[in-house]
Amino acid sequence: MIENNSSPHSARNYQGIVNAALMYLRTPTTSSQAAILVEGPDDIKIYRKFFNQNMTQIFACIGKNDLQKVLLGLLPKTDHLIGIRDADFCHLEDVEPECPNLFLTDCHDIEMTILRFAEVRRDLFSEYLSDDNFDRIDSVWKSIVKEASFVGYIRWFNEKNNYRIAFDGLFYKEGYGDDREQWLLDQLNERSPDKKESFTKEIINDFITTYKTDDIFNLCNGHDVTALLAQTFKINVKQVTRALRLSFHQKQFIRTALYREILAWQTQHSIAVLYSLSEEAAHA
Helix, strand or coil, rough: CCCCCCCCCCCHHHCCCCCCCHHHHHHHHCCCCEEEEEHHHHHHHHHHECCCCEEEHHHHHHHHHHHHHHHHHCCCCCCCCEEEEECHHHHCCCCCCCCCEEEEEECHHHHHHHHCHHHHHHHHHHHHCCHHHHHHHHHHHHHHHHHHHHHHHHHHHHHCCCCHHHHHHHHCCCCCCCHHHHHHHHHHHHHHCCCCCCCCCCHHHHHHHHHHCCHHHHHHHHHHHHHHHHHHHCHHHHHHHHHHHHHCCCHHHCCCHHHHHHHHHHHCCCCCCCHHHHHHHHEC
């Protein structure tokens, strides 16, 4: 028997996930339920506590492109499914989801959506920031956001212009020197052999002038911010991301646009996919 609310197996390709979801939705005991598609295994850990385990099965895809492909492959066969993906720069670009039943995070990604809540940030800093620096929460956060914003503009430029810049592991080296921004650019150029051309400060500054935004939660990438937080707290990134998952509760989730959109889908399709605190109270 398939255990609800977690990926039934490690389907590592498009057809494998499609077949697994169809098997779940066509099984007599679960045919009235819904499949939830997310980008990867860590997203299951974030979202499953918000879904009704008796009415849903969550399937991990391999990134946003695979998720959309799976969703489009399944929709002609069933509408008992939704997909949830990181917005990336969609909100800044005023781009709507690419296909039906696909929902975006409120901010650039789920990490930035979680960090948007001040109480989450305070809990995180209270746990990991040293006693000597705790009264400097605001200034430390602003410093992290400033650096992540600079890289956010580079990521945005890269996406718009297909510059083929490689970002993986950017914040794991020491030795920034006096000019932190130039050091970052040098690292990006060094790790991006397939780039169109060398990336300069003039290029990014021109882009920032044109696309300047104060919306840091849609500009900054959660991977950059969590890497900088880990560096600040002197812990590893996995500890930061785990702390974020544990700090994100129902009381925050119900304040998101993502929750409201899924709730509207639930009402329209008469499938109780969302976890209800009232149900828990009734059975307590």
